[in-house]
Every structure is written in structure tokens, then in C-alpha cells.
Amino acid sequence: MTGERFKPVLYLKENCPFCLKVRIFLMESGFASEIESRDFVPGTKQEEEIRAVLQPHLEKVSFPSAELEPGRYVTESDDIVAFFAAKAGRDPKELTVYRNYVDGVFAMSMKLWKENMELKKAASA
Template identity: 60%
Template sequence: MTHTTPKPILYLKQNCPFCLKVRLYLLEAAMMEDVKIRDFAPGTQQEDDIRAELIPHLARLSFPAAQLEPGHYAAESDDIIAFLAAKSGREIASMPVYRNYVEGPFNMAMTLWKENQELKKAASAA
């Protein structure tokens, strides 16, 4: 009888830049077969079911989320990627596609998101 460690379960929301970051890491690290992925579209019953499943395990639910090991959950893309990198032995610095996304489009999207939040805050204070 062989004992196998369960695969991490990743919960990835469609059209989420943080979820894409995790997915790009998995693809470039050749780890897609090493995890179970539960994709879902925003605003669906599937999302509601996943949220209900994860809420008891996380202080703050956001996506991506993961059950990295039995009883060990995470909801930050960087934490999930760090766990996967340690598991695979792959250095993030040696992954040009992942780095290009993080340093380029992802960084630009986060800058725009922060600016938008500041504008909303200023508009509501006026």
C-alpha cells in the first residue's frame, strides 16, 4: 500500500489577474499535473459554493485561494506561488514568462487599480 500526499487544490476565478499569475507560474513550472484546479466564473452558483466551502478556513476570502495541504489554506497569490516554488524547487527568478507578466501587465493593472481606488475615495469625500 502506497501513501500519496494529496495534491494542492487551487480555486481560480476567471478573469482575475491574481489567478492568472498563479496559473502562469504553474504552466511555466510544468506543475499543472501536480495540482487540482477548480475554475469558476464570477457571479455563478459555483462561486457561491466555493465561497461557502472556503469561508470557514480563511480569515479573509479572496482569490486565488488554495488548500495547499490538508488543513492548510492560503488566499494570497504570492503565498500560493511561494509554496508551489518550494515544492517544485523552481526558482521564480528563472521564469521569464511569469516575471514578464508580473513586472509588466500585472504591475500596470495594479497601478491603475490603486489610482482608481484613490479617485473613488476622493470623489466620495467631496
């Protein structure tokens, strides 16, 4: 063993609202320096490489993804935030920027996404 401390690895896709939610939490909580971030642009070789790394560890590769502890991979943004909130000793509900994003822009984009899916489903019926 080298004695090096494990640093969680976070895989973030550019322009992903779930990835941004995690990033905002980490930055506002002061925990961002405690993780290794691997960011990528969709459709690039870098994305292919990241998916190849994650594939053996996840039933379905999606983003954000994180290796929180050696061999422990997760993909749900809320699970990732909860893990880091516990480590940082920070309550996400008390972080102003995070709450504004989750309750504002993020909530509205999820509402619009759901409406769009319903319209697509109705149009194809």
C-alpha cells in the same frame, strides 16, 4: 487511510489578475499537473459553492485561494507561488513568462487599480 497522495487544491476566479499570476507560474514551472484546479466564473452558483467550502477555513474568502496541505488554506498569490516554487524547485525570477507578466501587465494593472481607488476616494470626499 486509502494511501492516496494529497493533491493541493487551487481555487481560481475567471479574469482575476492574481489568479492568472498563480496559473502562469504553475504552467511555466511544469507543476500545473500536480494540483487540482477549481475554476469558476464570478456570480455563478459554482462560486457560491466554492465560497461555502472555503468559508470555514479562511478569515476572509478571496481569490486565488488554495488548500496547500490537508487543512492548510492560504489566499495570497505570492504565498501560493512561493509554496509551489519550493515544491517544484523553481525560482520564479528565472521564469520568463511569469516575470514578464508580473513586471509588465500585472504591475500596470495594479498601478491603474490603485489610481482608480484614489480617484474614487477623492470623488467621494
